[in-house]
Amino acid sequence: MISKQAMIIVNPSSGEEKSSLFIDDTENMLMTMGYQVTVKETKKESDAEKFAVEACEKKVHIVSVMGGDGTVNEVLSGIAEKEYRPVIHIIPLGTVNNFAKALDIPLKPKEAIQVLENPVERITDIGKINNTYFINLVNLGAIAEATYEVTSEQKSKLGSLAYFMEGVKQYTKQDTFIVTVEYENEVKQLEAMLVLTTVTDTIAGLQHVMREVNPDDGYLHVFVIKQISGFDSVSMLSNLWNGMLKDHQQVAYYKAKSIKIDTNPKKVANIDGDEGYPTPLSLSILEKHIKVLSQKN
Numbered sequence: 001m002i003s004k005q006a007m008i009i010v011n012p013s014s015g016e017e018k019s020s021l022f023i024d025d026t027e028n029m030l031m032t033m034g035y036q037v038t039v040k041e042t043k044k045e046s047d048a049e050k051f052a053v054e055a056c057e058k059k060v061h062i063v064s065v066m067g068g069d070g071t072v073n074e075v076l077s078g079i080a081e082k083e084y085r086p087v088i089h090i091i092p093l094g095t096v097n098n099f100a101k102a103l104d105i106p107l108k109p110k111e112a113i114q115v116l117e118n119p120v121e122r123i124t125d126i127g128k129i130n131n132t133y134f135i136n137l138v139n140l141g142a143i144a145e146a147t148y149e150v151t152s153e154q155k156s157k158l159g160s161l162a163y164f165m166e167g168v169k170q171y172t173k174q175d176t177f178i179v180t181v182e183y184e185n186e187v188k189q190l191e192a193m194l195v196l197t198t199v200t201d202t203i204a205g206l207q208h209v210m211r212e213v214n215p216d217d218g219y220l221h222v223f224v225i226k227q228i229s230g231f232d233s234v235s236m237l238s239n240l241w242n243g244m245l246k247d248h249q250q251v252a253y254y255k256a257k258s259i260k261i262d263t264n265p266k267k268v269a270n271i272d273g274d275e276g277y278p279t280p281l282s283l284s285i286l287e288k289h290i291k292v293l294s295q296k297n
């Protein structure tokens with residue numbers, strides 16, 4: 001008899017580089033459950049995606065991912081448009097672990113491994129951006145060369161979005177850009193500081209902060225944050241905290257199956273100071289596409 005197949009995809013560089021402590025436990029648990037297990041270790045960018053493609057081709061039943069959001073994103077990108085898609089089990093080892101938080105996956109690795117014993121299967125959408133995929137958030141906008149100071153404690157407590165809001169106090173007009181949103185045959189042009197497009201309700205490490213968002217609701221949720229003052233940034237943070245970002249007067253909100261976003265200038269850095277995406281961007285949603293194991297509430 002051919003036994004059921006499982007694959008463990010490990011990024012040894014994720015978070016605090018503690019993956020080696022948990023590989024054996026995961027492998028043993030899967031073997032006890034009757035799986036034949038292959039362990040794949042990533043060495044560089046795209047390895048996790050490549051292994052995930054292989055898992056689809058070999059019709060592996062379950063893929064356990066040990067890593068942070070970057071690794072999970074690569075794995076989900078690898079399986080996104082395959083006809084056969086394995087069930088995904090996540091052992092969060094990153095620093096932020098947005099996706100795990102959004103799906104209520106335990107953040108302690110040992111507890112995340114134990115999810116295998118008594119899982120609930122959750123189905124989630126996945127976002128498509130041009131020809132790649134995203135599981136949480138696409139953000140456009142940053143305050144260039146921010147000089148503001150936030151303690152690392154504040155940053156880890158509030159997340160990088162709060163850090164961004166703090167920076168608003170230093171903001172100058174040059175930090176805005178023109179965003180054109182094409183949505184349900186309408187074209188809207190706005191002056192924006194930040195555009196957030198999300199599939200899940202967890203952003204910048206802040207868990208369940210967007211009441212209108214569910215990972216399986218079949219929609220992209222776009223928040224265009226217009227020009228804001230220091231005063232606005234405080235009230236906006238409070239709205240975010242209470243799950244009401246979309247209701248803030250300086251926020252334009254769109255719920256869409258697909259949306260086109262263009263900016264002027266063409267390339268806008270993102271919150272974390274990365275280069276960001278060159279625009280125009282074409283975003284869409286693949287509905288109820290990925291099966292992820294989580295815990296019972």
Ligand SMILES: Nc1ncnc2c1ncn2[C@@H]1O[C@H](COP(=O)(O)OP(=O)(O)OP(=O)(O)O)[C@@H](O)[C@H]1O
Pocket residue numbers: 011012013014015016042043044045046047067068069070071072093094095096097098
């Ligand atoms: N062996 C490796 N050594 C160094 N970098 C690696 C290795 N394998 C993969 N990578 C890189 O690690 C990146 C993903 O890291 P990941 O997001 O999982 O961890 P993290 O940054 O600590 O977590 P988080 O995103 O939650 O903060 C991938 O984009 C990939 O390029």
